[in-house]
Amino acid sequence: MADDQGVVTGWSPAAQRLLGHATADVLGRPATDLLHALGGPPFWKLPAGEHVWLGELAMLHLDGHFLRIEAVCYRVAEDDARDRWLLVAGGRGEPDHSGAVHDRAMLDWLFTRSSVALSVYDRELRFVRQNAAMERLCGVTEEERRGTRLPQILTGDDAVAWERRMREVVETGELAASEEIRGRMPADPEADHFYSAVASPLRDAQGRVLGLCTTVSDVTEQHHARERLAMLNEAGTRIGTTLDVMRTAQELADMAVPVLADWINVDLLETLLGGKEPGLFRGGVALRRVANQSVLHGAEALHQPGDVDCYPAHSPPVRCMTTGESLIHEVGDEATRSWLAADDIRADSFAEHGFRYVMCVPVRARGTTLGVTVFLRRSEQPYSKDDRLFAEELVARAAVCLDNARRYTRERTAALELQHNLLPQRLPTQIAVDAASRYLPAGGQYGLGGDWFDVIPLSGARTALVVGDVAGHGINAAATMGRLRTAVRTLADVDLPPDELLTHLDDLVSRLASEEYQADSEAEDLGATCVYAVYDPVSRRCSIARAGHPPPVLVTPDGEARFVDVPPGPPLGLGTLPFEATELELDEDTLIALFTDGFFERQGDMEGGMERLCRALAKPAPSLEELCDSILADVLPEHPSDDVALLVAATRALGDEQVAVRDLPSDPAAVSDARAWAGDRLAEWGLEDAFVTELVVSELVTNAIRYGHGPMQLRLIRDRTLICEVSDASSTAPHLRRARLSDEGGRGLLLVAQLTERWGTRHTRDGKTIWCEQVIPGQEGAPDPLDVAGLLADDLEDVG
Known part of the structure; x- marks a missing residue:
């Protein structure tokens, strides 16, 4: 017997014999536990008015197998007006091979294991039933959920949106699947989870939708895994955008917060910031803070980027660096308490911000420890193994970028130091010009190039101004620049005219390019440009x-600026066309500006750059130094x-009061007259002790008369030194040599070299000039007449 709800209310001895179940074991149980109707609804579901059910049943035997039995059921009215059903089954039955047994087993597995x-939901989306897996997932029993709606169990906007999709399934009868549903369930109300769900319609035998069944999977870990993978991919583009250590470390910190930590510190060894190789460390370590990041807006960090933070030897960060392995600690464990006990300020900060967990990850690249990254978390959820692996991968990627930045910094620093040492440390003081210069390395990828400038003192109070540019960037360009600058100085000492000097420099660049090509067959062509000017303050x-x-x-004293029309000449190293020089006569206080083509790099606007440069040079300025700064800012x-190199010089002129000239006849008797004339000129200039000057004049004039030919000229120039020049029309240059005891001559030039600061020969188109410079008589460093007398006495003794 069964009531209208399908509950067993009667069980005969024959039923016990047939199925093995005792009466006491089945009364009150749902009939579905014992039988299933094959091919239709169960008998207690017959509509009102139908009193007989005829069909086949799959009935459960006590030993677990099903019997297929034909049965007939009768509706029986009871006194309480409720229907009862009498089930009559005949025969011993046969094992069921229709699949009902397997269906029952499958349902049992589905709902229990x-x-x-x-x-399962009805058409109104009210909860009907769930299996054990769903109960574990949501944390609510089936009885507690019965009749509820989804948003009452799963919180969040995604739950409401998914319920709308479920209603569409009921209305359309089409399956629906979600990508990810974010929300919180009673099983874990403190943390968001991500779920993947599928809603399938449930139909009766006639195809009508009775409700729906949803399957749900917790895909939180998969979501976080995809999120981490996406972050690692993003880290490849966001970390290491520049070759700057501080910027790279900050990019790492920005990536890790808030995904991995509520607060992150990145500390590196001090040597790293200087581009040096990090060395071994023992005991406590002083690290330089390079980056901070936090979700705590307005919170003050203990150390700002650039500060030094000291970690004791037993602290987790130092142990992490020493072992090279990541460490995870709870703030309350012994290792962390010991660390904080030694630093009250850090302990107070931890307590104030409520940090619960610490994760230290070493910053290592190419087998070298560069520093440590400290992750701090405030939530109760500890760092997991996946968090640790993700942090290690993120830091490892940043470490490579940091090491690249370190190596770049080291190479760039070395190159800049090389270039700095190859350029003039200060411009020499000259009577011919006042000069100021600027060199500005490029701010791009390389940071340095082959631009150079120089101011070279020449004989006769003249000055050479030079600016050059080697093609390319990097340390090779800087080294080539140094070689060319040295070559220019060497050629300038020979007193070559500008066009001849560039010809010799062109040959040198061609040889350098040939040597470079032989060393590396794939080497690029070596190219360079140069402008060379020589100014004479006597002739202006x-x-x-x-x-x-x-x-x-050129900027004239009245403020007019113009480019000098100088024949261009080919770049150095081509060796194709000759160089031509332009000679100008300049007024005193004329500005000469030499520069490299870096001034014209703005959007390729060559003409506009030239105009801006002329305007900037023509602007009044209190000094040449301030003028250089103004030009850089304006242009x-x-x-x-x-790269940009700029050299600005203001010309001076030497008047008659500083220059004395006397023409000489080709007569040995003129030597004494020249010596007397030189003594008179020094007396007019207020210079005493003219003995050395008279001796030098005597020796140089004697040599000119003896070995050269007219016309001859003696010139004295009063600069910061006293310059004596003797010119003649002969191109034969004297050579310094040590006379033998038997020689009657050959000692004069040696004596000149010993008595003066320096001497030399300058060839001109009309002959040559022998010159020497000496400290002005009476000033510190001038030769003592007694010493001069001693030198003469030694020479006389040698001659015998």
Whole structure:
């Protein structure tokens, strides 16, 4: 017997014999526990008015197998007006091979042992039933959920949106699947989880939708895994965007917060910031803070980027660096308490911000420890193994970028130091010109190039001004620049005219390019440009030649700025065309500006750059130094892409009061007259002790008369030194030698070299000039007449 709800209310001895179940074991149990109707609904579901059910049943035997039995059921009215059903089954029955047994077993597995979380809803989306996996997932029993709606169990906007999808399934009868549903369930109300769900319609035998069944999977770990993978991919583009250590460390910190930590510190060894190789460390370590990041807006960090933070030897960060392995600690464990006990300020900060967990990850690249990254978390959820692996991968990627930045810093620092040492440390003081210079390395990838400048003192109070540019960037360009600057100084000492000097420099560049090509068959062509000018303050004439370089700019005393029309000449190293020089006569206080083409790199606007440069040079300025600063600010962009070298010189002129000239006849008797004349000139200039000067004049004039030919000229120039020059029309240059005891001559030039600061020969188009410089008589460093007398006595003794 069964009532209208399908509950067993009667059980005969025949039923016990047939199925093996005792009466006491089955009364009150749902009939579905014992039988299943094959091919239709169960008999207690017959509509009102139908009193007989006929069909086959799959009935459960006590030993667990099903019997297929034909049965007939009768509706029986009871006194309480409730229906009862009498089930009559005949025969012993046969084993069921229709699949009902397996269906029953599958349903039992699905609702009790399946790991797939499943829920059943009616057409009104009210909860009907769930399996054990769903109960574990949501943390609510089936009885507690019965009749509830989904948003009452799963909180969040995604739950409401998914319920709308479920209603569409009921209305359309089409399956629906979600990508990810974010929300919180009673099983873990403190943390968001991500779920993947599928809603399938449930139909009766006639195909009508009775409700729906949903299967739900917790995909939180998969979501976080995808999120971490996406972050690692993003880290490849966001970390290491520049070759700057501080910027790279900050990019790491920005990536890790808030995904991995509520607060992160990145500390590196001090040597790293200088580009040096990190060395061994023992005991406590002083680290330089390079980056901070936090979700705590407005919170003050103990150390700002650039500060030094000291970690004791027993602290987790130092042990992490020493072992090279990541460490995870709870703030309350012994290791962390010991660390904080030694630092009250850090302990107070931890307590104030409520940090619960610490994770230290070493910053290592290419087998070298560079520093440590400290992750701090405030939530109760500890760091997991996946968090640790993710942090290690993130830090490892940043470490490579930091090491690249360190290596770049080291190489760039070395190159800049090389270039700095190859450029003039200070400009020499000259009577011919006042000069100021600027060199600005490029702010791009390389940071240095082959631009150079120089101011070279020449004989006769003249000055050479030079600016050059080696093609390319990097340490090779800087080294080549140093070689060319040295070569220019060497050639300038020979007193070559500008066009001849560039010709010799062109040959040198060609040889350097040939050597470089032989050393490396794939080496690029070596190219360079140069402009060379020589200014004579006595004649106020300036000779200029250039090799593929922008022409200089002249600014007259009245403020007019113009480019000098100098024949361009080919770049150095081509060896194709000759160089030509232009000679100008300049007024005193004329500005000469030499520069490299970095001034014209702004959007390729060559003509506009030239105009801006002329305007900047023509602006009044209190000094040449301030003028250089003004030119850089007015002409250059904020971040120039090429090196810039600038040399500005203001010309001076030497008047008659500083220069004395006397023509000489080719007569040995003129020697005494020249000596007397020189003594008179020094007396007029207020210089005493003219004995050395008279001796030098005597020796040089004697040599000119003896070995040269007219016309001859003696010139004295009073500069910061006293310059004596003797010119003649002969191109034969004297050579310094040590006379033998038997020689009657050959000692005069040696005596001149010993009595003066320096001496030399300058060839001109009309002959040569022998010159020497001496400290002005009476000043510190001038030769003592007694010493001069001693030198003469030694020479006389040698001659015998």
